[in-house]
Amino acid sequence: xxxxxxxxxxxxxxxxxxxxxxxxxxxxxxxxxxxxxxxxxxxxxxxxxxxxxxxxxxxxxxxxxxxxxxxxxxxxxxxxxxxxxxxxxxxxxxxxxxxxxxxxxxxxxxxxxxxxxxxxxxxxxxxxxxxxxxxxxxxxxxxxxxxxxxxxxxxxxxxxxxxxxxxxxxxxxxxxxxxxxxxxxxxxxxxxxxxxxxxxxxxxxxxxxxxxxxxxxxxxxxxxxxxxxxxxxxxxxxxxxxxxxxxxxxxxxxx
Numbered sequence: 510x511x512x513x514x515x516x517x518x519x520x521x522x523x524x525x526x527x528x529x530x531x532x533x534x535x536x537x538x539x540x541x542x543x544x545x546x547x548x549x550x551x552x553x554x555x556x557x558x559x560x561x562x563x564x565x566x567x568x569x570x571x572x573x574x575x576x577x578x579x580x581x582x583x584x585x586x587x588x589x590x591x592x593x594x595x596x597x598x599x600x601x602x603x604x605x606x607x608x609x610x611x612x613x614x615x616x617x618x619x620x621x622x623x624x625x626x627x628x629x630x631x632x633x634x635x636x637x638x639x640x641x642x643x644x645x646x647x648x649x650x651x652x653x654x655x656x657x658x659x660x661x662x663x664x665x666x667x668x669x670x671x672x673x674x675x676x677x678x679x680x681x682x683x684x685x686x687x688x689x690x691x692x693x694x695x696x697x698x699x700x701x702x703x704x705x706x707x708x709x710x711x712x713x714x715x716x717x718x719x720x721x722x723x724x725x726x727x728x729x730x731x732x733x734x735x736x737x738x739x740x741x742x743x744x745x746x747x748x749x750x751x752x753x754x755x756x757x758x759x760x761x762x763x764x
Contacts, residue, residue, distance in 0.1 A: 510551040512544035516566070520714060523559035523721035525552065530566040536576035537629040542607040545633075549610035559725055560717040561614065563637060564621040568706045574628025574651050604661050611636040612666070612736065615729050617720055621713035622689075623706035627651040632659065635666035638732065639716070640698045642689040643709040648697075653684040669739065671695040726760045 510517040514531040527548055529535045552558050565571045587593045611618050611633065620637040622630075628651040634640050650667070652659040659681065668677045673695045680687060689701040702709040720728060734753060738746035 510548050512547055514541045515544045515548055517548070521718050521721065523557065524562065524714065524717045525558045525560070526562045526564060526710075526714075528564050528566045529572065532567060534570045534573035534625070535565055535567055535630070536573050536579075537604075538576040538579040542604050546607045546610050549614050553615050556725075559616055559721040559723075559728065561616060561618045562621055562710070562713045562717055563611075563618060563633065564710050564713070565623060565706065567624070569624040571622045571624055571626040571646070572628070572630030572633065573625055574630060577655070601660055608632050608636045608662050615732070616725075617728060617732055619713050619717055621706075621710045622646050623709050628659070629661060631663045631667065632661040635663055635670060640670075641700060641702055641709050641713050641716070642692060642698050643705050644689055644701050644703045645705050646689040646692075646701075646709075647686045648688075648692055649684055649686045650681045651684050653682065667697065670697050724760070724762070726757055726762070730754070730757050 510525070510527070514529065516528045516530055518526045518528070520526060529541070531538070531541055535541075552561055587596060617638045618636075620634040620640045620642075622634055622640065623643040623646055625647055626634060626642075627647075627649045631648055631650055650659055650663055652663075658664065664681065667681075668674060671677050676695055679685075689698065692698045693701050700712075702712045730753065734746070734750050737749055741749070
């Protein structure tokens with residue numbers, strides 16, 4: 510599943526590590542969005558993968574955000590404002606779909622974050638199921654500083670992961686950096702790992718190996734049902750779970 514800007518390794522049975530490697534700062538361009546979609550399609554088609562970890566090859570940067578010099582927006586000469594807007598919207602939806610593919614991936618996805626995690630880096634990590642960050646990590650919902658609203662998932666997913674709507678709005682409105690400790694305090698992170706990239710990746714691997722020992726039917730079911738419940742009422746979630754488990758509980762393989 511190695512692509513132009515992502516390398517893949519399997520350090521343990523069932524565990525796939527996807528490493529962002531777009532020097533110097535892992536800035537997002539169209540190719541990186543495309544590579545994420547390709548990688549997630551590959552995961553969904555590979556039954557041997559039970560857990561995915563996203564991490565970085567660059568010690569000081571998980572991602573600096575969008576590459577403003579190579580965003581992939583095509584100037585096609587369209588002069589009508591409405592038609593131009595429709596084209597931009599389709600381009601933007603493609604980016605959104607790329608990161609949504611992480612959320613919709615059939616298996617759990619862990620973000621092992623280290624260094625700068627700005628803009629699209631927060632978008633990506635927000636789409637992951639579990640987030641661990643090294644103590645050297647700094648986050649920012651940076652889009653406000655370039656005159657736009659975050660448009661690839663942060664404003665939709667980040668608030669659901671946090672327990673402080675007031676602070677979420679403060680961070681979105683100001684773009685101010687916040688460290689791993691603060692991200693953990695508001696519920697965005699499972700935990701902070703002391704140290705740097707090697708330390709947080711090591712912690713993510715320990716967690717991933719534990720998850721990989723569980724029944725894939727149970728893990729896939731848990732992820733699917735949790736995601737469904739985020740968007741539905743409790744009763745709707747219960748009804749859907751009963752239908753889902755009517756089939757899944759008939760498995761004869763428990764591991």
